[in-house]
Amino acid sequence: MNWFSLITATSFMPVPATKESGDVDNLYIFLLVSGLISFIILIGGMVIFIFKYRRKTEDQKSAYITHNTLAEFLWSFIPFVIMMVIFAWGWSVFHDLRRVGEKGDVEVHVTARQWAWTFKYANDIEINSPTDKKLLDDPDSTLLKPEIVVVPVGKTIRFILTSDDVLHSFYVPAFRNKMDAVPGRRTTFTFTPIEKGDFTVFCTEYCGTKHSNMMATIRVVDGEQFAAWQAEKIAANAGANNKGPAERGEALFKGSLGCSGCHSIDGSRIVGPSFKGLYGNKRDFADGSSVTADDAYIKQSILVPTAKIVAGFPPAMSSFQGRIKEDEIKDIIEFIKTLK
Amino acid sequence: MAHEQHNYLNHQKGIWSWLTTLDHKRIGIMYFVAIMSFFFLGGVFALLVRAELFTPGKTLFSADVYNRMMTYHGAIMVFMVIVPGIPAIFGNFVLPIMIGAKDVAFPRLNLMSWYMLMIGAAITGSTLFLENVDTGWTFYTPYSSIKTGLGVIPMVLGVFIIGFSSILTGLNFIVTTHKLRAPGMTMNRIPLMVWALYSTAILQVLATPVLAITLLLLIAEKTLGVGIFDPQLGGDPVLFQHFFWFYSHPAVYIMILPAMGVISELVATYSRKVIFGYTAIAYSSLAIAGVSFLVWGHHMFVSGQSEFAGVLFSFITMLVGVPTAIKLFNWIATMYKGSIRLDAPMLFAIGFMFLFTIGGLTGVYLASTGMDIHFHDTYFVVAHFHYVMVGGTLMALMGALIYWFPKVTGKIYSDLVGRISWVFIFTGFNVTFFPQFILGNMGMPRRYYDYLPTFTELNQMSTFGSWLIGTGFLVGLYGVIYALLKGKEAGNNPFGGKTLEWTTASPPPHENFESTPVLTGGPYEYR
Numbered sequence: 001m002n003w004f005s006l007i008t009a010t011s012f013m014p015v016p017a018t019k020e021s022g023d024v025d026n027l028y029i030f031l032l033v034s035g036l037i038s039f040i041i042l043i044g045g046m047v048i049f050i051f052k053y054r055r056k057t058e059d060q061k062s063a064y065i066t067h068n069t070l071a072e073f074l075w076s077f078i079p080f081v082i083m084m085v086i087f088a089w090g091w092s093v094f095h096d097l098r099r100v101g102e103k104g105d106v107e108v109h110v111t112a113r114q115w116a117w118t119f120k121y122a123n124d125i126e127i128n129s130p131t132d133k134k135l136l137d138d139p140d141s142t143l144l145k146p147e148i149v150v151v152p153v154g155k156t157i158r159f160i161l162t163s164d165d166v167l168h169s170f171y172v173p174a175f176r177n178k179m180d181a182v183p184g185r186r187t188t189f190t191f192t193p194i195e196k197g198d199f200t201v202f203c204t205e206y207c208g209t210k211h212s213n214m215m216a217t218i219r220v221v222d223g224e225q226f227a228a229w230q231a232e233k234i235a236a237n238a239g240a241n242n243k244g245p246a247e248r249g250e251a252l253f254k255g256s257l258g259c260s261g262c263h264s265i266d267g268s269r270i271v272g273p274s275f276k277g278l279y280g281n282k283r284d285f286a287d288g289s290s291v292t293a294d295d296a297y298i299k300q301s302i303l304v305p306t307a308k309i310v311a312g313f314p315p316a317m318s319s320f321q322g323r324i325k326e327d328e329i330k331d332i333i334e335f336i337k338t339l340k
Numbered sequence: 341m342a343h344e345q346h347n348y349l350n351h352q353k354g355i356w357s358w359l360t361t362l363d364h365k366r367i368g369i370m371y372f373v374a375i376m377s378f379f380f381l382g383g384v385f386a387l388l389v390r391a392e393l394f395t396p397g398k399t400l401f402s403a404d405v406y407n408r409m410m411t412y413h414g415a416i417m418v419f420m421v422i423v424p425g426i427p428a429i430f431g432n433f434v435l436p437i438m439i440g441a442k443d444v445a446f447p448r449l450n451l452m453s454w455y456m457l458m459i460g461a462a463i464t465g466s467t468l469f470l471e472n473v474d475t476g477w478t479f480y481t482p483y484s485s486i487k488t489g490l491g492v493i494p495m496v497l498g499v500f501i502i503g504f505s506s507i508l509t510g511l512n513f514i515v516t517t518h519k520l521r522a523p524g525m526t527m528n529r530i531p532l533m534v535w536a537l538y539s540t541a542i543l544q545v546l547a548t549p550v551l552a553i554t555l556l557l558l559i560a561e562k563t564l565g566v567g568i569f570d571p572q573l574g575g576d577p578v579l580f581q582h583f584f585w586f587y588s589h590p591a592v593y594i595m596i597l598p599a600m601g602v603i604s605e606l607v608a609t610y611s612r613k614v615i616f617g618y619t620a621i622a623y624s625s626l627a628i629a630g631v632s633f634l635v636w637g638h639h640m641f642v643s644g645q646s647e648f649a650g651v652l653f654s655f656i657t658m659l660v661g662v663p664t665a666i667k668l669f670n671w672i673a674t675m676y677k678g679s680i681r682l683d684a685p686m687l688f689a690i691g692f693m694f695l696f697t698i699g700g701l702t703g704v705y706l707a708s709t710g711m712d713i714h715f716h717d718t719y720f721v722v723a724h725f726h727y728v729m730v731g732g733t734l735m736a737l738m739g740a741l742i743y744w745f746p747k748v749t750g751k752i753y754s755d756l757v758g759r760i761s762w763v764f765i766f767t768g769f770n771v772t773f774f775p776q777f778i779l780g781n782m783g784m785p786r787r788y789y790d791y792l793p794t795f796t797e798l799n800q801m802s803t804f805g806s807w808l809i810g811t812g813f814l815v816g817l818y819g820v821i822y823a824l825l826k827g828k829e830a831g832n833n834p835f836g837g838k839t840l841e842w843t844t845a846s847p848p849p850h851e852n853f854e855s856t857p858v859l860t861g862g863p864y865e866y867r
């Protein structure tokens with residue numbers, strides 16, 4: 001942090017970690033300096049007039065000046081020119097941040113969902129964030145530990161964003177970049193990291209209860225480390241296929257399907273009902289009916305969540321139709337059976 | 341005087357005579373009482389929201405309760421306080437008097453607008469007891485349409501009705517300004533407050549129906565499952581944003597133009613000087629009103645709209661900046677070689693210029709696409725719009741209150757109390773919202789219940805500031821009560837104003853003037 005960045009307040013911004021973010025900071029410095037000068041002219045002028053022309057006697061007269069064409073022309077034209085500069089500069093920076101249609105060296109499909117992100121690499125590596133562990137050990141804190149998404153430094157990375165439910169927005173302050181994840185649409189978030197390190201992802205489009213909790217961490221590493229990380233993930237994936245159905249179900253529950261965002265397994269209430277002791281027990285519904293939770297009921301709840309609404313809960317879950325395979329439903333049911 | 345003067349306050353007696361009154365002055369007072377109660381409620385929510393953010397993690401409430409309070413704070417403040425605020429209260433009271441009319445053009449419609457605001461507010465408010473809403477005041481789909489409770493329906497229905505109140509008031513003001521001016525009062529001689537209200541009225545009439553239709557579509561989707569905004573039903577979620585901001589961007593000018601009108605009056609009166617660039621100020625209001633219809637997309641630079649759209653909206657937004665800057669220059673030029681007195685209303689006018697300049701300049705940052713990408717939906721934006729809307733509108737509202745208080749009630753508002761209130765509001769305001777610019781720089785998103793520990797100190801400062809603002813408004817309220825009970829008699833023109841309202845009695849007679857005034861010159865002829 002040097003004196004210049006302190007004065008221009010860029011020291012408050014996270015370290016610019018991508019090629020594009022340095023350009024944003026330059027624009028910011030220009031805005032800040034030109035803004036400060038304008039502020040000093042306007043407010044300084046005002047303060048001087050207040051003191052200089054203060055009414056000292058009750059009959060003090062004022063000058064009769066109705067207008068001044070030259071002054072008025074200048075103070076319309078000069079701000080206009082400055083604003084056009086800011087507009088054009090902003091446009092060129094914007095163009096670099098957007099880079100629509102440009103392919104990345106690394107491409108990752110990012111799916112947003114209340115309240116988690118899924119990152120899927122071309123070779124099927126999948127990262128879900130946040131995890132279900134707490135970020136801080138403060139008992140009042142609601143923040144969850146972000147999972148780490150690794151990308152190589154110096155390459156062009158393209159994230160292809162979409163959402164499964166409501167609007168979310170993918171924001172990395174250190175990259176000075178942000179893009180909404182819109183259901184039914186694909187948007188892109190392209191960047192070229194130049195700094196190694198861990199960078200926080202936030203969700204900036206209000207998306208309900210745990211909006212402030214949708215974090216992830218992007219770790220920028222060098223090429224070899226990235227390759228090693230990928231190899232390790234692929235090996236771990238292969239290992240996961242040898243697991244039993246309940247374990248696979250558990251991985252789905254906590255991982256890519258993100259059920260744990262809304263359902264607990266220890267009886268506590270999050271958004272939806274807990275799964276503790278669900279299987280084989282009676283469920284009461286908002287319309288007064290009830291059933292015993294069995295395979296058919298659980299399957300229906302996953303595919304058509306609004307068919308039966310558990311009493312006391314909002315109809316907040318969206319359908320997993322098309323996102324979940326038949327075997328996966330079976331695995332999840334096996335996992336639920338273990339939650340006595 | 342032994343014989344009590346006959347005025348609009350004692351013209352008729354009893355609560356019923358108020359509730360059925362067709363007198364614009366009484367309706368203005370009824371708006372004042374209603375809107376100030378909403379303001380109190382919105383303020384309590386603001387203080388609770390800020391209190392929750394005092395520490396990271398849970399401070400007082402759960403995330404759900406926080407989201408609801410944030411929603412009610414925003415919705416109440418925007419739809420029930422700032423949008424109707426100055427036009428409904430002071431517009432109603434002073435507009436007809438300022439142009440030398442006996443009343444507004446449609447007195448019955450005027451009363452009906454008040455009732456519509458009350459009905460709308462009651463329906464929206466009922467959700468507080470039935471089913472709380474947690475969508476934020478912007479009601480973005482598909483969250484509002486499929487992912488949250490049914491309380492959204494009465495909530496937006498209430499806002500819909502409030503919208504009609506706003507449309508009717510606007511219509512009334514347009515016709516009044518055109519048809520009821522006193523002899524000699526050409527359009528180029530009407531006070532700037534009237535110009536501001538007139539431009540606002542155009543916006544109200546043209547923009548609000550779009551909001552109304554949008555809210556109806558939202559209700560249709562939520563109750564009937566018609567696919568308009570929800571992609572699962574074949575709708576487009578971003579369409580809602582287009583509709584919403586097509587209203588809500590002009591709406592921010594509905595919020596600020598009347599405030600600018602007030603500032604023009606205050607600066608002229610307290611500098612005892614003819615306003616500089618009358619025509620520029622008057623027509624820049626119209627220019628702002630016109631151009632503000634074409635800039636809504638600057639709220640959507642990261643929504644996935646095309647790069648071309650983003651750039652176009654950025655360009656047009658820059659154009660609105662120019663007439664806004666012109667106004668500031670004109671006010672300051674009015675003070676040049678004036679005879680300035682820093683009474684409480686003038687302090688509020690100066691506070692307005694200070695805060696509005698910061699709000700306006702940071703608006704330029706946000707209008708610049710490349711920069712907005714970083715700041716959009718962070719605390720930088722929260723700080724920006726509070727500087728503009730709260731710093732602007734509330735400062736003007738307080739100034740207007742103290743300035744016209746003698747005209748309305750016949751009593752003087754204590755200048756000392758006004759100054760104390762100003763000190764609290766002005767400092768508190770900066771302590772609350774300035775740190776939020778820095779939070780935005782650091783990357784703290786808005787509408788966050790919980791945050792990383794690095795953001796703690798600035799949030800604490802901000803919460804502390806909110807207590808100062810709260811205190812300032814309580815002092816202001818005390819001033820109103822004190823002046824009503826113990827205020828000195830005002831006389832007709834205590835501050836040496838030049839516009840027509842200062843030529844009639846305080847409080848004015850039932851029909852505003854004893855005899856119709858005739859105009860021979862412009863509104864601010866201090867020679």
Ligand code: HEM
Nearest residue numbers: 386389414417418422476477722729730786787788806809
């Ligand atoms: C008493 C002083 C006030 C304080 C301390 C205050 C504080 C806050 C806070 C903490 C938020 C939440 C920001 C977020 O989480 O995104 C907020 C939002 C907001 N406030 Fe205020 N506020 C005050 C007065 C006002 C007034 C008078 C208005 C009227 C225009 C207003 C309009 C809004 C709006 C429109 C939002 C956005 C709500 C949303 O994002 O859903 N505020 N305010």
Ligand SMILES: [Cu+2]
Nearest residue numbers: 168203207214
């Ligand atoms: Cu989100």
